[in-house]
Amino acid sequence: xxxxxxxxxxxxxxxxxxxxxxxxxxMGHISTGDxxxxxxxxxxxxxxTAKGYIDNGQLLPDSLMIDILADTYDSLPAxxxxxxxxxxxxxxxAEALKKMLAERNHDMGVMVExxxxxxxxxxxxxxxxxxxxxADDNEETIKKRFAVYHAQTEPLADWxxxxxxxxxxxWYGSKExxxxxxxxxxxxxx
Ligand code: ATP
Ligand code: MG
Numbered sequence: 570x571x572x573x574x575x576x577x578x579x580x581x582x583x584x585x586x587x588x589x590x591x592x593x594x595x596m597g598h599i600s601t602g603d604x605x606x607x608x609x610x611x612x613x614x615x616x617x618t619a620k621g622y623i624d625n626g627q628l629l630p631d632s633l634m635i636d637i638l639a640d641t642y643d644s645l646p647a648x649x650x651x652x653x654x655x656x657x658x659x660x661x662x663a664e665a666l667k668k669m670l671a672e673r674n675h676d677m678g679v680m681v682e683x684x685x686x687x688x689x690x691x692x693x694x695x696x697x698x699x700x701x702x703x704a705d706d707n708e709e710t711i712k713k714r715f716a717v718y719h720a721q722t723e724p725l726a727d728w729x730x731x732x733x734x735x736x737x738x739x740w741y742g743s744k745e746x747x748x749x750x751x752x753x754x755x756x757x758x759x
Contacts, residue, residue: 570594570650571758572670572678574657574734576726579714580690580697581683581740582747587654589748590755597651599641601634623705626713628658628721635665642669650678658722663729679758680729681751685740687715 573590575583584600591598605623608616615637622629638656645651657663670677691711698706705714729735738750 570596570755572650572676573652573755574666574678574680574729575652575654575683576680576729577683578685578687578690578718578723579711580694581685582693582744583654583683585744586681586683586748586751587652590652590751593752594650594755594759596649597645599638599645599651599653599656601638601641601655603655604637604641605629624710626705626710626717628717631659631661631665634658634662635669638662638666639669647673647675657725660725660728663725667732677732677734679736679755680732680734681754682726682729682735682737683740683747684737689740690715 573596575587575590577583584603587598587600590596605616605619609620609623610616615633618633619629628634634656638653642651653666657666667677691708694706694711695708697703705711726735736754738747738754740747
């Protein structure tokens, strides 16, 4: 499979759909949020730095994230395609990803954008707080993450549009329907 960048607001289902895509197409998966949470759990220096930003709903510095992303990418088997979940989140990260892949003669692939109304997003994140106990899934931090998303990440959709990579999928209340639409598109790429 080609590389896939899965893009959307907090709670839009990036991780959930990534898992389904990995199951169907057998590709690699990089979730930068999961990488950072693993570092926090392991108590590393990076984890300590990350916790300060994450608990505050802020993004980590681009330079740090770009290094983490490149290291993780290079640790995966080449040639199977990778799904990027939670990266890029800024224009600088997108430019860095483009450069990193070009240096390796790899293609950026396609961007899959998940559009979900904010009421649904908030309900999902509050529910996840109960089920998974993520420290950043409280109402105050969620509001900050939405604001950061609108200010820093959403403008990237236009960047992908200009790259001719943007493919948008909208939530109409059914996971099966959304997943079916995404699979129907991805099947055309194989
Ligand atoms: P969801 O997982 O439901 O889509 P989310 O997008 O808010 O929600 P993660 O992708 O897990 O959650 O990210 C959690 C936090 O990790 C972010 O709020 C941010 O602080 C940090 N983070 C993850 N990826 C990046 C990145 N590419 N750049 C900067 N910070 C990041
Ligand atoms: Mg996630």
